[in-house]
Amino acid sequence: MALRIGIAGAGVLGRLLAYTLSRAGHAVQVFDPASGPGPRADSGSLAAGWTAAGMLSPVAELERAGNEVFALGLRSCQLWPQIVQSLSQPVALHMQGSLLLAHRSDAGAAQRVVGLLQAKADAPYQPQPLSLPQLCELEPSISGPALAWLLPSEGQIHPIQTLQALAAQATAQGTQWHWGRTVTAVDVGVIGVGEVQHRFDHVFDVRGAGAKPALPVRGVRGEVFWLHAPGVPLHRPVRLLHPRHSIYMVPRPDDVIVIGASEIESEDRSPVSLRSTVELLSAAHSAMPALAEARVVHTETNLRPALPDNLPVIRHRAGTTEINGLFRHGWLIAPALVEQALHELKL
Ligand SMILES: Cc1cc2nc3c(=O)[nH]c(=O)nc-3n(C[C@H](O)[C@H](O)[C@H](O)COP(=O)(O)OP(=O)(O)OC[C@H]3O[C@@H](n4cnc5c(N)ncnc54)[C@H](O)[C@@H]3O)c2cc1C
Structure with missing residues (x-):
């Protein structure tokens, strides 16, 4: 009815x-x-x-989330392709995996995170270590980090x-x-x-x-940066594991790379801060030095809706x-x- x-x-x-x-x-x-x-x-x-x-990161989010989010995430990764296929307007949806990266100096903190993901994720979803030649083949623009893992079940939607x-x-x-x-x-x-x-x-x-x-x-403040980076290809989302400034970089059409995101317990929607700018962008530059001449074309702040738990x-x-x-x-x-x-x- x-x-x-x-x-x-x-x-x-x-x-x-x-x-x-x-x-x-x-x-x-x-x-x-x-x-x-x-x-x-x-x-x-x-x-x-x-x-x-x-x-769309069911595995990487296990660093902070539990089995419920993991299961909902895996199910949604099955549902999104069906939804996108049924829409008459085009939507960029890519499920080519994502990467975890770390500098050698942060190996301890990175291994801790990877160990956590290995303990929480079922076998087919576990992080797969990559050699530097394998990383270079997947993402030639990444040259800073010495450690990398592929999360094959992950992706991104526009x-x-x-x-x-x-x-x-x-x-x-x-x-x-x-x-x-x-x-x-x-x-x-x-x-x-x-x-x-x-x-x-x-x-x-x-x-x-x-x-x-x-x-x-409550709203949890998040800040993102859009870089215009022609000639610096990125094919999948990457996260830099860092003891203080964890960041991600996500490719969009037209040579745009989205860098994010801060996570601040505040409902302040005002523009991005100097501190977030310095921390996020220098971490991004350390992972992809080729971004040095990218242009910051847009910044945005918003609030993630979160309940007490x-x-x-x-x-x-x-x-x-x-x-x-x-x-x-x-x-x-x-x-x-x-x-x-x-x-x-x-x-
Ligand atoms: C910086 C940042 C990065 C993020 N990155 C990711 C990511 O990579 N992957 C991921 O899975 N999630 C990500 N998220 C989280 C994701 O965006 C949110 O979880 C999601 O948008 C929540 O969806 P929602 O529909 O509940 O709320 P929203 O998308 O916030 O929509 C709420 C809607 O309610 C409307 N509304 C508010 N008040 C009223 C009212 N009084 N009357 C009527 N309508 C009202 C608003 O206008 C809005 O349209 C990110 C969020 C932020 C801020």
Whole structure:
């Protein structure tokens, strides 16, 4: 039976829900304060999803996360190709593995992390040590680090393309978008926008860091840098394991490399700091000296939505479902979380 579904929030979760539920024939309406479906530069949207690097790293995230995120991540890595294939707009999705790198001087700290991943990940997903010639063959632009491991099951998705393509597809399937609408209350079957109450058969609260005070969610500040680096090819996401400044570098089309990300317990959305600039970019330069003449073309700050235990939650009440706490794994786990929530609801 086709239901009337309301969704508060048009971030990663909101758009995946809209796409999935409208595809299943439900009548979906989405509410978000952003001025439109485009990237935040155009719309002022606050979705963390726009800023994310889009790494799909179930194994590397095991350094800090547990089995739940690992399992959701592996499942999502199966689901993303199916989703991307069904979208009419193109989305760059690459599953060519990712690399862990370390300088020789940081070998102790790096071995500790790799040991942790080996202990937590099942055999087929474990880090595979690479010799320097093997590293050079995979990524000729990397010349600083002496230690490298391949995580073959990992990949990346283009967040901006995906958010836009999901919205376009959901629109084509009949979803109605209410842009410029800040939801002030989500209750049993009701989405409140100021004085106006919109009634539905079921509502989803996926407002990320904007779901306070309904959920004890906090925003965790993250800063990223976009470098334009023509002639410095990078084919897959890489992480530099470092005792103090762990960074990642993620290739995007048109010679762009995204460098990220700080993780600061603050809800400050102001521009990137000098400290993060120095720490992240010098670590990136140490791993890829060829980046010296790259141009910093864009910087961005956003807030990862996190619950007190840093774990995701799906909470059902009559007529209402809350999904939140995707923290630093939203792109990695959102498809599996949506699948699980809709399975629990029998939708
Ligand atoms: C710097 C950075 C790097 C990251 N890198 C990665 C990565 O490489 N891989 C990965 O898997 N994850 C990454 N993440 C995490 C990922 O982006 C988040 O986990 C994910 O975006 C969370 O999805 P969400 O839909 O819950 O929230 P969001 O994407 O934040 O969307 C929430 C939506 O709710 C809307 N909203 C807020 N308040 C209201 C309101 N009152 N009414 C209506 N709507 C409202 C917002 O406008 C927004 O559109 C990164 C995040 C950051 C900040």
